[in-house]
Amino acid sequence: MTYQAKLRVWRGDAEGGGLRDYTVEVNEGEVVLDIIHRLQATQAGDLAVRWNCKAGKCGSCSAEINGRPRLLCLTRMGDFSEDEVVTITPMRTFPVIRDLVTDVSYNYEKAASIPGFTPVARDADGEHRMQQVDVERSQEFRKCIECFLCQDVCHVVRDHEDNKKVYAGPRFLMRIAELDMHPLDNLDRRKVAQENFGLGMCNITKCCSEVCPEGIHITDNALIPLKERVVDRKYDPLTWLGAKIGRRPHP
């Protein structure tokens, strides 16, 4: 059951670095994060890695394993054959701090720039009333554990550094969709979605949905519906015409 696995881990920082080879013991049922921890405890005490829950709930341990963005704690060693070299690198879209740890402040800045939740008033008796069917769409998006793997894989910023200025990324476009579908929210974010957060940059190629560890249908349920809502607001000639002749206000 126990075997020696061949690991190749990126070590270094912003100044430079490279892939380094290690041989580490693996026991039955272990995940990549266990192996990284064993490496830390036995061979590389200063190997930098983020983690918290080790249960796929906090979204801290994001990295790339054999070139694919994944959570270290949800990737089982059993997914690889015993003689396969497992390559582990930090996320390649964000600046590296050290080893597997990257500077994810891009994400926090985008989060802060989105117009916040703006609720309607409570009912007279002090309650908010919402039906289950009305909260479910936004609830799916609120499953997000902010691992930023979708942000990492999205080619809009992964392959084009300068797009970071104008593009919020799938996680935060989904946040706009979440608020737009929130039964209590009172703000129209469709225009800013397109103009300030770069929804039009997304070409719906679905890599975000492919890597999401929470299985959120980011593209189908958030991005495309948001694009359709933006069309209602910005591109639909009928709406536009209607607004021009003043028969129909912006919906």
Added chain:
Amino acid sequence: MADQAVEKHFYDVVVVGAGGAGLRAAIEAHEQGARTAIVCKSLLGKAHTVMAEGGIAASMGNVYAEDNWRVHFRDTMRGGKMLNHWRMAQLHAQEAPDRVRELEDWGALFDRTAAGLISQRDFGGHRFARLAHVGDRTGLELIRTLQQRVVQLGIDVFMECTVTKLLTTDDAMVGAFGYRRESGEFIVWQAPSVILATGGIGKAFKVTSNSWEYSGDGHALALRAGATLVNMEFVQFHPTGMVWPLSVKGLLITESVRGEGGVLKNSEGKRFMFDYIPEFFKAETADNEEEADRWYDDHTNNRRPPELLPRDEVARAINSEVKAGRGSPHGGVFLDIASRRTPEDIKKRLPSMYHQFKELAEVDITKEPMEVGPTCHYVMGGVEVDPDTAAAKIRGLYAAGEVAGGMHGSNRLGGNSLSDLLVFGRRAGASAALYAAEKKATPPEVTDDALAQARQEALAPLERQGGENPYAIHAELQNTMNDLVGIIRTAGELQQALDKVAALKARIANLSVEGKRRYNPGWHLALDLPNMLTVSECVAKAALERQESRGGHTRDDFPKPTPEWGALNLICSSSDGAVSLTRQPLPQMPDELATLFQETT
């Protein structure tokens, strides 16, 4: 030699911790007009609160209109075996519903009742269905909502910074000192008010549902600053953690599995919980399988199945079965829902458990039983605070959340922690802001000497060569606590543990780590270790002292609760690194509340 510069910041209120308690405290302090900063070890939104599953307990009465704060108060006190600070339990029960409601103003989306209100679910020890929830990810909803609120308000957050020392002058807070994990640079926040919201201590144990953050920092920081800890002997072991594969040993399996009909069996296939019904709960617990099974459909005419006894009872029973040689192959017992519910039902009601086992253990819980065993989950003990203001025994220091003690007595009910965070987080934030406003005229001063000393202490392990490996010492401590200060305790083993902890304490004076200051986990662990050792010592000492069994503290040599101990709290304090214990009478509950316990069940 690295440069001597220390990054300096000035605030009215500094909140250490960005879990539910810390975030709620910061929101309140900010709203009261205080310049507020939040400091946390991880990234924002990753604190332990994110892992909570079941729900937030609050007697909103959305499902059972007869529910009210008095019932909740009573359940909480009974769950804590009457050792709770009555005033905390009262404030908690009274204020929780409003705290939950205001989350909705900040964007939270709880599951709904048919009337469109927040839905509430059943949980162990709560008389009525009262846990506001979102599927099995309530903690995520809570932390995300508060996080988004904090960001919207523009409160400063210092992520990935660890506080290593609280700074005091003349027994009053003047600030907090720490380092940036990312760069290893030092940083000081000068402020008259500091709120501790650092969570628990579970990482001192080997089998635990807690993360690396739970190194008891807040407990130790408070103790060293001159504050006191209460109830440290009470550590909650959740009865159902995963036991296999080893890699995930300790990972939590939610109580809802049993709530949904799951039963515990030993290797002989017997539902053993019927053999472990204590006198105290006989009247309300079914004594045969037929009645227990009928309960799920008919609560009124049947008594609860024994699998749903409080956590401490179930954890002890599992422990006994394994000790008697009737355990599962990997040293647990079987939790079986496969033979009791249809696969469709299981997948619908317990989606994340289904996935957890599928992904991490390759077990299909709709076909096979799970192997489960107790896991260290929560510490009831914590900083001794004034219930109304959350103030610790040092001027300007406040504590809220898991790091504060008293609220849960000897055993916490499921769901009562998240509500605790909100109620006392808010109270701590308000009183910290008020105190800071009073101190406006005399801003805190931190001396260069104090900074230089804090720096020196933190850098020591990096400068030493060829000393002890922090990972090895951590592993030894975890084994010690697990084996000797676990669910079942005896005087001999506790004494052994104390000796061991003393020896480790001596060894950590000689820690050394490889590498440099930039994001170096070895160094980070080296700085967390003294905290874990301090809290471990408190737990073991208090556990040795308390010669009875109650809630989260079970002594094999004193198996029964006693009235004398039921009237006493144990208080830890420290001077010059040595922990000492004092006995303190329980605060007296006013008569109007005491009468609540004379009613029949």
Added chain:
Amino acid sequence: MTTTAPAPAGTGAPGRARIAARHLRTDTWWVQPAITVAVLVAFIIYSTLRAFENANYFVAPYISPFYSPCITKSCQGSSFPELFTGPSFLTPAIYILVVPLGFRLTCYYYRKAYYRAFWLSPPACAVAEPHKTYTGETRFPLVFQNIHRYFFVAGLVFNVILTYDAVLAFRDKNDHWGHMGLGTLVLLTNAALLWLYSLSCHSCRHIVGGKLKSFSKHPMRYKFWQVVSRLNGSHMKLAWVSLFGVALTDFYVRLLATGAFNDPKFF
């Protein structure tokens, strides 16, 4: 415009971990885009050939979807008026195909497929794309992808026509009702698949209910939205199957028209 070096503006940007490789994937990520290219190219070649063939598209009572509605004289029995009077090098198919082509070209699924497979933007997840700059669908011409919903509506008109064609296929050569051949079945299946494809469209999902803020206030539209959402989950599958459906239907009609095959008759 394109280069294969690891983009200095992308994963090679300053500050990011220095890794020379464009990607470190070890799986066969290129298979998917390769299949997409192969199938789409095959379809384009076939449909172009057929569109210019301008023959063999009608054999009573069946008409090829490429040439329906029939707007020339060559389909006896068809009840559509003769509209086609254009220059002879433009076949009717070219007029007709604009709509289904536009519909599919702006379809959210096909966009994904061809952006990935043809434009390599990106070729596969976490595999660097070769372009130096990228503006997505924000500029001309791609900003016009936003009019997909109009193609959707136009596509529905064609679905009606093709359904009508399928109904007419229950008449025999002499316009007498009560016939059914394999061709009838082929036309029916084709129409059904096209309906499923259209109804599973994202724009359709938006129009029937997705645009609403509150479902509970519009229970009927919520029901529709649920049905469309369920179909939408299979939109990719339906996109491919219906594409094959159209090509095979046309091919079947051609087989009959050229006499290479005799339509088996059920009744």
